[in-house]
Amino acid sequence: MPIALFRVDERLIHGQVVVGWGKHLGVDRIAVIDDEVVASPWERDLYCLGVPSEVGVVFASVQDARHELAVWRADPRRIIVLVRDVETLARLAQHQLLDHEEINLGGIHFAPGRERLLPYLFLSPEECERLREVARSGAVITARDLPGTRPVTLDDLLPEE
């Protein structure tokens, strides 16, 4: 079964993902791809708190995830894949690994150097460039915080200068 939702969200597991998307898509598992969280037991504990007991959670490093992606796509269970930032997404997307994958930009907040593109999406010029690269490698990128809201395509988000 294809990945139900592949999302870039710096909050990783939170209400919009679990209640908003999870219930809407009827997912069975959530995968978090993050090199730092995978190595830290207390952080994994904290992230798991937000997940209902009937939904499983998998943590993977970027390296492992590059192999796991094929396994997840072949698995009959429905899965949400989460990465924290554009950098992680770009590393995953190397060698056309995310070709034809639909990527959802769900929440990247303000930080110095980032510009506000949508109320829930702030990106730096470097991050915009990385996103364009990921899109060129075949991924279909749209921004959308919740299932009920209007999706914004990458072309609308980042008009070519």
Next chain:
Amino acid sequence: MTRYPASVRARVLLRSFLIQGSWNYETLIGPGFAFTLLPALRYLHKQRGESGVPQAGGPDGATGETLEQAVARHVELFNSHPYFATVAVGAVAKMEADGTPPAIIERFKLALRGSLGSLGDRLVWSAWRPMTAIIGVVLFLAGAPWWAAVASFLIVYNSLHFAVRYLGLRMGARSGLDLGGVLREAPIQPVAERASQIACALIGLAVVLAVSVTENNPGRLAMAVVAVALGLALGSRTRKILTGLLWAAVAFALLLGLLGYGA
């Protein structure tokens, strides 16, 4: 907060009611988090100032950080559910008192941010609040006086609200970094599940009562069946589509009146 006096704990708890006061699109409730934590930070730094000697592992003993610097770390982006935010405030207050390195506290807040939001969404916004709101609706439809229906909703709703704020602060302050394991033991999911079940039963009851208060005529049962089927079919899109239907119905009725076919 074992190390903080009761007056400081009370001030933090009271301030937590204002934690979303400056909700903004850049730092969200970060400044509110700092505002809530401030009495604890002030107390710690006053203690350090009085003792004069930096103690290893004591309040900022290792870092020699000023109050100004401590506050600066906490005004940046944070978000949470407003009630469960006290869990984060309590845990951070303990870690600040224990002299936990700022980098760890930062990662802790980052990991907690989404989880507390999710817990609150699941327990409060999508189970407890609908359940208690429907209690009010059912009581009113069953003929209770307005004040009794309103008061029942507010009292039942806020009993859990106050419990979460108070117990959350205490739990956070006792567990610090071990919060993940401790909070997992809290009966949040069973309460949410039971509240959803009760809410569903009350919805069934409310539908029957709503039919019973309309005037008695043979069509009302058919109307109720159509309405229930419509709601069940539309699910989470119900509000959007019904609002559209409401517009259409009002436009139709007004047009009839304008054309002179009025009742």
Next chain:
Amino acid sequence: MIHFNTHVLLVLALVGGLVAVDGTSFGQFMISRPFVAATLGGWVAGMPQQGAILGVALECFHLGVLPVGASKQPESGPAAVAAGAFFAGAEPTASILILTILGTLLLEHLGGWTVHLERLINVWIIAPNGALPTVANLERRHLTAIGLDFLRGAVLVMIGSLLLSLVVPVLDPYWGLSESLTNWMVVTFIIAMLAGSLRMLGSKYWFAALGAGIGLVGLWMTR
């Protein structure tokens, strides 16, 4: 018709400010829920019972709002206070009720838009020119934002109740459906909203059926 003298307007503004801050910035005791807020509005106009009737209908509509924070949500509190105050002073016909409900849904969107605007303004209140708050000014800036939220609610309720009492009485004479048919429409909408919110609560249809059964038995016994 509600009489908007200075006293009523002042109390409305006060209640409006309170339910506005209850929505986000102070407390979340849920006096901002439509059922409570509309009853409060009705109480200001001297008819809490009639405010509560409107409140029940609005509450059912609000159950369908997805409870996780999207960027712009309809704001229930001030809209319901304005509507409750207007409806309490109006003739309690089904056509006025349905027009008021529609007007409230519009006011909720206006409210949501002002919340959005305020969250943009708060960026500047909290960090003018990007300077994040310090110990010296954190509390003042934070409380300023809450004060602004209160003012927003006060103004919104006054504008909302005036708008409703200007527009609804003008439209109502053109209402072309019978009172009993209109009554039906209102109840149909309420029931559909109630049934629609079962999905959000995890689709526990057996529990809903159980509740309906209890209701039927109760009605039969009290007949």
